[in-house]
Amino acid sequence: MSTTTMNDSKYAIETRAMNIYYGAFRAVKDVTFSIERNKITALIGPSGCGKSTVLRSFNRMNDLIPGARTEGEVLYHGQNLYDPDVDAVQVRRQIGMVFQKPNPFPKSIYDNIAYGPRINGWKGTRAEMDELVERALVGAALWDEVKDKLNQSGLSLSGGQQQRLCIARAIAVQPEVILMDEPCSALDPISTLKIEELMLELRQRYTIVIVTHNMQQAARVSDYTAFFLMDKEDRAGELVEYDVTSKVFQNPADKRTEEYVSGRFG
Amino acid sequence: MADQAQAKAEQGAALAVSIPQTIDLRKRPRIGESIIQTVLFICGFISIFTTIGIVYVLFQESLSFFADPAVTLFEFFTGTVWQPRIGEFGILPLLNATLVISSIAMLVAVPLGLGMAIYLSEYASERARAILKPVIELLAGIPTVVYGYFALTFVTPILRGIFGNDVVSVYNMLSAGMVVGVLITPIIATLSEDALSAVPGSLRQASFGLGSTRWETAIKVVVPAALSGIFAGGIVAMSRAVGETMVVALAAGASPNLTWNPFEPAETMTGHIARISGGDLSYGSIDYRSIFAIGLVLFFITLALNIASRRIVRRFREVYD
Numbered sequence: 001m002s003t004t005t006m007n008d009s010k011y012a013i014e015t016r017a018m019n020i021y022y023g024a025f026r027a028v029k030d031v032t033f034s035i036e037r038n039k040i041t042a043l044i045g046p047s048g049c050g051k052s053t054v055l056r057s058f059n060r061m062n063d064l065i066p067g068a069r070t071e072g073e074v075l076y077h078g079q080n081l082y083d084p085d086v087d088a089v090q091v092r093r094q095i096g097m098v099f100q101k102p103n104p105f106p107k108s109i110y111d112n113i114a115y116g117p118r119i120n121g122w123k124g125t126r127a128e129m130d131e132l133v134e135r136a137l138v139g140a141a142l143w144d145e146v147k148d149k150l151n152q153s154g155l156s157l158s159g160g161q162q163q164r165l166c167i168a169r170a171i172a173v174q175p176e177v178i179l180m181d182e183p184c185s186a187l188d189p190i191s192t193l194k195i196e197e198l199m200l201e202l203r204q205r206y207t208i209v210i211v212t213h214n215m216q217q218a219a220r221v222s223d224y225t226a227f228f229l230m231d232k233e234d235r236a237g238e239l240v241e242y243d244v245t246s247k248v249f250q251n252p253a254d255k256r257t258e259e260y261v262s263g264r265f266g
Numbered sequence: 267m268a269d270q271a272q273a274k275a276e277q278g279a280a281l282a283v284s285i286p287q288t289i290d291l292r293k294r295p296r297i298g299e300s301i302i303q304t305v306l307f308i309c310g311f312i313s314i315f316t317t318i319g320i321v322y323v324l325f326q327e328s329l330s331f332f333a334d335p336a337v338t339l340f341e342f343f344t345g346t347v348w349q350p351r352i353g354e355f356g357i358l359p360l361l362n363a364t365l366v367i368s369s370i371a372m373l374v375a376v377p378l379g380l381g382m383a384i385y386l387s388e389y390a391s392e393r394a395r396a397i398l399k400p401v402i403e404l405l406a407g408i409p410t411v412v413y414g415y416f417a418l419t420f421v422t423p424i425l426r427g428i429f430g431n432d433v434v435s436v437y438n439m440l441s442a443g444m445v446v447g448v449l450i451t452p453i454i455a456t457l458s459e460d461a462l463s464a465v466p467g468s469l470r471q472a473s474f475g476l477g478s479t480r481w482e483t484a485i486k487v488v489v490p491a492a493l494s495g496i497f498a499g500g501i502v503a504m505s506r507a508v509g510e511t512m513v514v515a516l517a518a519g520a521s522p523n524l525t526w527n528p529f530e531p532a533e534t535m536t537g538h539i540a541r542i543s544g545g546d547l548s549y550g551s552i553d554y555r556s557i558f559a560i561g562l563v564l565f566f567i568t569l570a571l572n573i574a575s576r577r578i579v580r581r582f583r584e585v586y587d
């Protein structure tokens with residue numbers, strides 16, 4: 001990745017006229033918005049409107065899907081992530097991701113966390129790695145529950161714990177932005193609450209973008225909300241409304257937004 | 267509104283009428299079903315019966331071999347000379363040749379097969395996969411006698427050219443081992459590819475999401491997650507190498523020879539059985555019976571390998587539960 005100076009821009013990620021295609025099908029059209037730093041931005045909208053597609057475009061995970069193509073710009077520190085000289089691997093080290101279904105590696109809890117730093121060429125002592133693992137687990141509010149069993153498999157944890165392990169794994173590489181695609185949809189209400197509290201804490205150090213189908217969750221945790229909807233004509237998702245969360249939920253500008261957030265839609 | 271309700275009620279009544287008054291739940295004979303069941307049972311039974319028959323004959327003839335005063339069990343397993351003509355029945359030279367050749371084969375097949383598997387499951391495009399997989403399967407379908415001549419007339423001359431005619435014999439274990447390796451590569455490739463493809467895509471995504479390259483993802487996440495399946499495939503390939511006969515009979519030589527030197531000729535257990543049973547042996551002679559004892563040892567080796575691979579596969583299943 002070509003080097004960019006860390007600017008003090010208010011925004012972590014800005015998209016400009018972004019279109020995303022799967023083969024010939026345009027899944028997302030003409031999305032332009034900016035995601036503020038150290039805030040939680042929620043992407044909401046009915047199924048199939050392109051939320052995951054937009055989210056994956058922020059760290060070039062769409063590259064892994066054969067036939068997927070992104071047009072327009074996604075700016076990160078003023079650098080277009082889709083410039084030909086940008087390395088997707090480097091992008092993902094800056095912009096991490098947490099998935100819908102918890103997906104810990106079938107390795108020990110410790111090795112799950114250590115994986116990211118290790119592939120990033122981490123060269124420290126064992127003691128330093130121990131410290132890094134602890135910090136990541138503390139950061140993901142999981143330390144107390146697993147500190148005595150770091151050598152057990154990550155798969156031995158409960159679903160909610162696994163998801164926090166995945167968050168810990170993501171923050172262990174010290175990204176700037178964390179993308180979360182429905183991180184609580186496979187979890188019970190208590191685990192969901194824990195992850196929500198965790199997100200509010202993480203906001204101090206990271207920029208978080210979350211996709212959610214849970215309106216209350218978006219209202220509870222996010223600072224900004226982007227509402228997407230599928231255009232009935234060409235079935236492409238578009239950004240209908242983007243504003244401060246309280247505005248989107250209490251006084252939306254678009255009638256379709258109001259219908260959706262009040263549950264009369266989708 | 268009232269009209270609508272009435273229409274609905276009428277519809278309901280019409281539906282009710284169409285249901286037959288009595289419902290017949292009695293058993294009815296299904297002759298086709300029971301014939302099929304019987305045929306399938308016979309198929310299963312025949313395969314079990316064949317196996318039992320083979321094992322029975324192996325044991326039977328081996329017992330009478332060991333009952334002969336000229337051989338003892340101890341000599342059989344510790345003797346370093348196999349010379350039936352002078353009454354020497356030490357299996358070590360044959361066992362050793364089998365192990366040397368199988369090891370060479372595994373040294374060739376594991377990297378090659380695993381490399382193919384990783385390429386197919388982690389790198390290849392749909393199109394490349396669609397072309398390569400049938401080619402690999404084709405490789406597995408070539409008759410082994412062709413591999414044998416390939417070893418003797420192609421690989422051996424090359425080896426002799428490289429290392430010198432005085433170093434490498436015309437019949438040698440290296441050539442046979444390498445070609446057996448090529449022969450079992452498709453087994454390792456297909457079984458490993460199955461194991462790698464069974465690793466959930468979510469693990470790859472997790473790895474890529476942390477900034478791993480394709481190679482890091484393959485080597486540090488996918489292969490470890492598939493390791494037991496890969497191991498099991500390796501064991502299946504190993505037992506195939508141990509049992510391989512045609513290549514070693516053609517290329518490894520026809521004299522029992524206790525040596526580690528891969529450039530020398532040495533006859534394997536299978537090669538010896540093939541040669542002896544091809545010759546004119548009088549039924550019931552001690553030579554004749556000796557090959558059953560060798561067969562029994564082979565049987566136990568492959569049985570042990572099979573049990574090992576089953577154990578490993580069972581562990582492998584647990585990982586994703």
Ligand SMILES: Nc1ncnc2c1ncn2[C@@H]1O[C@H](COP(=O)(O)OP(=O)(O)OP(=O)(O)O)[C@@H](O)[C@H]1O
Nearest residue numbers: 022027045046047048049050051052053054065237
């Ligand atoms: N891998 C893919 N290949 C082809 N088309 C895809 C792929 N992934 C998504 N799409 C299509 O792109 C559109 C947007 O999908 P996307 O998964 O982004 O929606 P979403 O808003 O995340 O939906 P959900 O809420 O159900 O997760 C859909 O029409 C979908 O069919």
Ligand SMILES: [Mg+2]
Nearest residue numbers: 051052053181
């Ligand atoms: Mg989605």
